[in-house]
Amino acid sequence: SGAAALFANPTQPVAYWPCEDATGATSFASGLVGGRAMTFTGTPALATDATFTAGDPLPQVSNSRWSGNVVSYTPTGIIHLRFFLAVPAAGTTNGAVICRITCTGTAPRWDVVYNTGGTCTVNAYDAAVTLLVSAGPFSIGPGAGTINGVPLAFELRLEQAGSDVSYTVGTQGLADPGNHTVSGGTLAGQSVSRAIRIDIDTTGNMDTVVAGQVVVWSAVASTDLSATSSIVGFVGETAGTRISRLCAEEGIPYVRVPPSHTSMAMGAQRSGKLIDLLRECETADQGLLFEPRTFLGLAYLDRQALYNQDILGPLLGPLPAVELDYANADLSQFEPT
Numbered sequence: 001s002g003a004a005a006l007f008a009n010p011t012q013p014v015a016y017w018p019c020e021d022a023t024g025a026t027s028f029a030s031g032l033v034g035g036r037a038m039t040f041t042g043t044p045a046l047a048t049d050a051t052f053t054a055g056d057p058l059p060q061v062s063n064s065r066w067s068g069n070v071v072s073y074t075p076t077g078i079i080h081l082r083f084f085l086a087v088p089a090a091g092t093t094n095g096a097v098i099c100r101i102t103c104t105g106t107a108p109r110w111d112v113v114y115n116t117g118g119t120c121t122v123n124a125y126d127a128a129v130t131l132l133v134s135a136g137p138f139s140i141g142p143g144a145g146t147i148n149g150v151p152l153a154f155e156l157r158l159e160q161a162g163s164d165v166s167y168t169v170g171t172q173g174l175a176d177p178g179n180h181t182v183s184g185g186t187l188a189g190q191s192v193s194r195a196i197r198i199d200i201d202t203t204g205n206m207d208t209v210v211a212g213q214v215v216v217w218s219a220v221a222s223t224d225l226s227a228t229s230s231i232v233g234f235v236g237e238t239a240g241t242r243i244s245r246l247c248a249e250e251g252i253p254y255v256r257v258p259p260s261h262t263s264m265a266m267g268a269q270r271s272g273k274l275i276d277l278l279r280e281c282e283t284a285d286q287g288l289l290f291e292p293r294t295f296l297g298l299a300y301l302d303r304q305a306l307y308n309q310d311i312l313g314p315l316l317g318p319l320p321a322v323e324l325d326y327a328n329a330d331l332s333q334f335e336p337t
Contacts, residue, residue, distance in 0.1 A: 015070040015198065019212030020056040020271070022047050028066070038068030038214070042204060049210045051151045052084050052174065053268035054233035058212035066200035066211075073218060075194035077160030079103055080217040082153055083200070085171075086210040089149030091118060093205040099156060100199040105165075105191040107132055111202070112156055112169055118146025122156070122169055124187055132190060135167070138183035142173030145181075150174070151210075153231055157184075157220065158192045165190050174232060194218075233268030239285035242266055243278055243300050250274055253297030261304040263287065 016031040017038040023046045028038040042064030047057045081101055094116040101110045109125040119137035126132055139145030142152065151174040159166045170182030195216050201209070215221075234242065240256050240263040247254035264285040269277060278298075282289040288301040324330035 013215050014073045014195065014218050015068060015214075015216040017068055017212075017214045018055065019058055019214060020047065021059075028068070035071060036069050038066055038198075040064045040066045049086070051086050051210060052213070053235070053270070054230055055213065056271045058084060058210050061201050061206045061209045061211055063201070063204050063207055065202060065204045068198045068214065070195045070197060070216060073194065075104065076218040077191075077193060078217075078219055079158045079192060079195045080155065080219065080221050081157070081195075081198060081215070082155040082221060083214040084151070084210070084212050085147070085154040086151040087114070087118065087148050087206075088208050091116060091148045092207065092209050093203070095203065096206050097202040098154070098200070098206070100197075100202050101156060101158065101195060102197040102199070103158070103195050104193040105160075107165055107187060107190040107192055108196075110156065110158060110167065110192075112154075114147075114206075118148035120147070120169055122167055122184070124165075124167070124190070126190075133185070133187050135185050136183070138169055140169055140171050140181050140183055142171060142176060142179050142181055147171060155221075159220070160192055161186070163191075164188045165192050172231065233270065234266070235268050236265050237269075238265055239263040239281035239287065240300060240302055242269065243281050243289070243298075246274060246277055247298060253295055255292065255295075255297070255299045257299055257301050258305055261302045263302040263304070 013032065015035060017028045018031045019028045021028055025046055027040065030037055043062060044064040045060040045062045048060055050057045052058060079101055081099065083099070085098070092114055094114065096114040098112045098114050098120070102108060106126060107124045108127055109129070111123045113121045113123060115121060115137045118141055119139050121134060121136035121138070123134045124132045141147040141150055152171040155170050157168040165187040166184065167187060168182050168184035170180060172180050198214060198216060200211055200214065244254055244256060266281060266284055278289055286303045287306070290299055290301070292299040
């Protein structure tokens with residue numbers, strides 16, 4: 001699907017919940033083989049919001065509480081949580097805990113708390129639930145700094161730095177994902193190691209807030225998300241480029257014939273079968289997707305290449321199929337349809 005590789009990163013996530021489950025689901029299925037489902041209490045409005053075009057519709061939280069256990073993995077001292085979040089323009093409940101990371105270490109609980117006006121506070125606690133630090137409020141929304149009314153990717157990152165913990169909270173707006181806004185600080189003399197559980201809306205009072213595509217890494221994920229990246233479903237990506245990317249993601253040998261032409265710009269890549277996504281590109285560009293004679297894989301002939309078929313080489317066999325001489329009036333027997 002278009003959401004399967006939503007956030008580029010060289011490291012495999014340790015937990016991933018797309019939260020695209022259909023109405024009637026009783027939990028959010030894991031997007032990883034062997035991963036655990038994210039459970040919820042209350043009644044989220046499943047599959048109701050299509051604000052984020054990179055995947056299927058996401059749920060409104062509707063005052064429900066979500067909790068996902070992370071399968072055990074080798075600790076790295078880095079926990080990077082990222083998910084889609086859309087707070088309405090009017091905001092949500094002051095003091096609502098947007099997300100919580102429960103982890104191993106001497107600072108095992110980290111909350112991001114919503115403040116009226118669209119700012120956020122980061123709170124960290126020890127095992128006895130004693131407050132270690134309350135930092136903020138942070139203005140991390142794109143543009144004016146508020147997260148209200150701005151669909152965005154929201155993140156909380158924890159990194160062990162010697163004997164201290166570096167924490168970062170940030171956003172990337174859907175309209176300008178290349179703009180990465182972050183704030184944070186350092187918690188001295190404490191430690192974090194491995195994520196145990198991720199919670200969304202632990203207080204159960206985020207009503208019309210939309211959330212989903214919850215991902216956790218044990219390494220720092222890439223923040224290089226351009227305006228045509230996976231966060232927006234690769235809007236504006238050309239047909240030839242999309243076919244190439246999809247084939248690369250699936251390990252399919254691929255060649256563009258010829259490689260230099262510009263093909264049609266595509267809309268958002270939604271969820272779907274690989275062949276359907278490839279055919280969308282072929283249809284939009286009015287090109288030709290085919291199996292070449294020279295290797296087992298796919299090739300794509302864009303629309304512009306069809307205008308000048310003598311440059312295609314051996315992949316399609318002898319070309320051109322017919323030659324017409326304008327000076328000899330060879331076209332006199334043809335009429336356009």
